[in-house]
Amino acid sequence: MFTLAEENYLKAIFHLEMESEGEVSTNAIAESMDTKPSSVTDMVQKLAEKKLLTYKRYKGVQLTAEGKKVAVNVIRKHRLWEVFLVEKLNFQWDEVHEIAEQLEHIQSEELITRLDKFLGSPDFDPHGDPIPDKHGVLKRTEKKLLSELKKNQSGICVSVKESNGEFLQYLNKKKIAIGVKIYVLGKEFFDGSMVIRVGGEQFFISHKIAENLYVQTQK
Amino acid sequence: MFTLAEENYLKAIFHLEMESEGEVSTNAIAESMDTKPSSVTDMVQKLAEKKLLTYKRYKGVQLTAEGKKVAVNVIRKHRLWEVFLVEKLNFQWDEVHEIAEQLEHIQSEELITRLDKFLGSPDFDPHGDPIPDKHGVLKRTEKKLLSELKKNQSGICVSVKESNGEFLQYLNKKKIAIGVKIYVLGKEFFDGSMVIRVGGEQFFISHKIAENLYVQTQK
DNA sequence: TTTTATTTTTAGTCCTGTCTAAATATAAAG
DNA sequence: CTTTATATTTAGACAGGACTAAAAATAAAA
Ligand SMILES: [Mn+2]
Ligand SMILES: [Mn+2]
Ligand SMILES: [Mn+2]
Ligand SMILES: [Mn+2]
Numbered sequence: 015m016f017t018l019a020e021e022n023y024l025k026a027i028f029h030l031e032m033e034s035e036g037e038v039s040t041n042a043i044a045e046s047m048d049t050k051p052s053s054v055t056d057m058v059q060k061l062a063e064k065k066l067l068t069y070k071r072y073k074g075v076q077l078t079a080e081g082k083k084v085a086v087n088v089i090r091k092h093r094l095w096e097v098f099l100v101e102k103l104n105f106q107w108d109e110v111h112e113i114a115e116q117l118e119h120i121q122s123e124e125l126i127t128r129l130d131k132f133l134g135s136p137d138f139d140p141h142g143d144p145i146p147d148k149h150g151v152l153k154r155t156e157k158k159l160l161s162e163l164k165k166n167q168s169g170i171c172v173s174v175k176e177s178n179g180e181f182l183q184y185l186n187k188k189k190i191a192i193g194v195k196i197y198v199l200g201k202e203f204f205d206g207s208m209v210i211r212v213g214g215e216q217f218f219i220s221h222k223i224a225e226n227l228y229v230q231t232q233k
Numbered sequence: 234m235f236t237l238a239e240e241n242y243l244k245a246i247f248h249l250e251m252e253s254e255g256e257v258s259t260n261a262i263a264e265s266m267d268t269k270p271s272s273v274t275d276m277v278q279k280l281a282e283k284k285l286l287t288y289k290r291y292k293g294v295q296l297t298a299e300g301k302k303v304a305v306n307v308i309r310k311h312r313l314w315e316v317f318l319v320e321k322l323n324f325q326w327d328e329v330h331e332i333a334e335q336l337e338h339i340q341s342e343e344l345i346t347r348l349d350k351f352l353g354s355p356d357f358d359p360h361g362d363p364i365p366d367k368h369g370v371l372k373r374t375e376k377k378l379l380s381e382l383k384k385n386q387s388g389i390c391v392s393v394k395e396s397n398g399e400f401l402q403y404l405n406k407k408k409i410a411i412g413v414k415i416y417v418l419g420k421e422f423f424d425g426s427m428v429i430r431v432g433g434e435q436f437f438i439s440h441k442i443a444e445n446l447y448v449q450t451q452k
Numbered sequence: 453t454t455t456t457a458t459t460t461t462t463a464g465t466c467c468t469g470t471c472t473a474a475a476t477a478t479a480a481a482g
Numbered sequence: 483c484t485t486t487a488t489a490t491t492t493a494g495a496c497a498g499g500a501c502t503a504a505a506a507a508t509a510a511a512a
């Protein structure tokens with residue numbers, strides 16, 4: 015139905031729309047896709063032609079209902095395949111993203127229906143991100159960034175914001191994983207760094223780390 | 234490493250080399266890939282450039298060791314995914330080919346290693362075709378076409394030659410599947426048609442069917 | 453409100469993979 | 483051994499996606 019490039023653009027734009035309401039800028043898309051702004055303009059014009067988003071030059075883009083539907087479906091496939099890779103093939107959660115980037119483009123409704131059932135219709139992927147159902151409905155979770163916690167608060171790690179390999183490997187090393195409880199023992203105001211406790215260990219983390227980890231606070 | 238198009242060409246050429254020794258012609262490749270001869274010439278020149286096959290104009294092509302390696306690896310992936318689709322996701326054997334055509338291009342050594350182990354390192358795919366091991370070694374089976382059997386001989390169905398959907402659906406309808414024993418009750422010389430028995434049923438099949446089914450004769 | 457900096461778009465090019473139409477080799481007939 | 487048919491290759495074009503360099507809008511400073 016849609017090309018690999020089109021699906022990747024729609025997915026990237028969808029994620030950018032989540033992070034900040036309103037139109038998405040050409041540069042933001044270019045940066046998130048590691049491409050040039052001029053390439054983005056080209057593609058965005060094609061996608062507008064196909065009614066997958068609205069585009070006014072110099073004003074940014076916004077996905078249409080149809081465009082959102084396509085994007086969410088790609089995200090659903092990506093996350094289901096990640097569950098498969100971790101649950102069935104015993105990959106680590108930091109090893110699956112690249113492979114899922116390929117698998118998410120396999121075209122077959124029936125395949126995904128059956129994969130979902132095979133996996134027991136999971137609600138979350140290995141990084142704690144919700145898996146949209148077949149109608150594109152995303153379960154909203156009440157999570158906040160670890161960096162938003164104050165001293166002496168705690169939360170259970172539920173997902174990561176950016177799941178790049180190096181970051182996830184850092185988390186593995188520090189024994190931080192989905193479901194693990196994190197206590198904020200101290201917090202510096204001038205740089206947002208924290209001292210936290212995870213399991214028996216306590217250590218220092220930078221603001222950059224804290225603003226990439228989502229936690230669920232217990233009520 | 235290689236593009237989707239390159240992998241598909243190498244795979245098609247490999248299969249053509251199996252069916253008849255010697256060089257593979259441009260037209261044969263074009264027909265098997267449902268493309269034009271001129272397109273084949275273009276691609277074949279690129280593949281020769283990359284040392285994946287030898288090419289002398291007007292003389293046809295032949296895969297190099299390297300080209301064969303790539304082709305066999307794609308075939309290995311294709312067949313492993315077919316096993317996954319049938320064994321784990323409960324697809325019918327006539328529903329998996331199209332999806333496997335996509336999955337065979339997913340790039341990840343580790344993925345295939347793990348998938349193979351997950352499936353119990355199967356030797357054959359759902360159509361009875363052997364699955365090459367990680368070194369590209371294909372188990373040779375002693376199978377012959379059903380059409381080669383004489384009256385009163387019998388054989389066990391081990392694989393199909395062309396696995397297009399309509400043909401496989403025909404087999405399903407007639408209860409012909411891998412492992413099923415087929416008895417040749419009669420054979421006409423002028424058109425090669427046969428009367429066969431499968432399970433309790435006996436019926437007529439055309440030569441076209443008989444030359445698309447491989448059977449293993451018991452010693 | 454000019455001037456400067458940043459963002460975005462256009463123009464022109466390139467690469468992959470495909471096609472049609474025309475040219476050239478090879479094979480088959482006569 | 484010519485003539486005809488078939489197979490194969492070239493030439494030229496095109497669509498999808500991407501890039502660089504240059505132009506045009508918009509935003510930020512002065
Ligand atoms: Mn991912
Ligand atoms: Mn994920
Ligand atoms: Mn197949
Ligand atoms: Mn098969």
